[in-house]
Amino acid sequence: MSESPQEGVQSWTESMSARDRIRSVAETLREPRSVNWISEQADAAWSTTNEELQDLVDQGQLRRVEAGETTRYQPDYTRLLFDEIRRLIEENTREELRDELAAITEEIEAWQATFDVETWEELEQSLADGDLTSDELRERRDVIGFWRENEEDRRLIKHALELYSDVEAARKQTTDVVDRATS
Numbered sequence: 001m002s003e004s005p006q007e008g009v010q011s012w013t014e015s016m017s018a019r020d021r022i023r024s025v026a027e028t029l030r031e032p033r034s035v036n037w038i039s040e041q042a043d044a045a046w047s048t049t050n051e052e053l054q055d056l057v058d059q060g061q062l063r064r065v066e067a068g069e070t071t072r073y074q075p076d077y078t079r080l081l082f083d084e085i086r087r088l089i090e091e092n093t094r095e096e097l098r099d100e101l102a103a104i105t106e107e108i109e110a111w112q113a114t115f116d117v118e119t120w121e122e123l124e125q126s127l128a129d130g131d132l133t134s135d136e137l138r139e140r141r142d143v144i145g146f147w148r149e150n151e152e153d154r155r156l157i158k159h160a161l162e163l164y165s166d167v168e169a170a171r172k173q174t175t176d177v178v179d180r181a182t183s
Helices: 005-015 018-027 035-042 046-058 077-091 094-115 120-128 134-182
Strands: 062-067 070-075
Touching (some): 018 046, 046 062, 077 134, 094 120, 120 134
16 A cells, blocks of 8 residues: 555655755755745744755855845855765776776767767657657657766766766865874
8 A cells, every 4th residue: 555645755754864864855956945835845934944054055065045135045056066976986986087097988878879860969860750650759768868968977986087086085084184193
């Protein structure tokens, strides 16, 4: 038996604190949102939401955006980018990143050959072709989504590979400082 939307919200609100719910909503924002909107989505008091958003701004996780007379909040996309690059470097060897880059490139090349296009944008334009069946349209729509994700992943992996040595050197420097301090 499936739960009603209200039951789903109720179990969500029972399993997380108000501050955790606020953070969860704030971390997934796709566009700037007001305290009221975030408070409503997180099922949290306005004052608690406002305090938590201020803390997230102070920590550099959110940015405050003035939109007329309304203050809105959005993730700090620059920080998210660097956090993702750092995660890739910390969780993968250089060889693993290179292998993933090669796999992504092979998949994109296969799509290019299959659909006789160079970019996902060209594939998207082919959706207007009146001769396509619903299955062909669905397949192309799915491929467009995967292609866009692959291009984003490829971009991040390339950045991670470019910065890999610098991050390793910074990590080693931190370890050396800690070692000297504890000796």
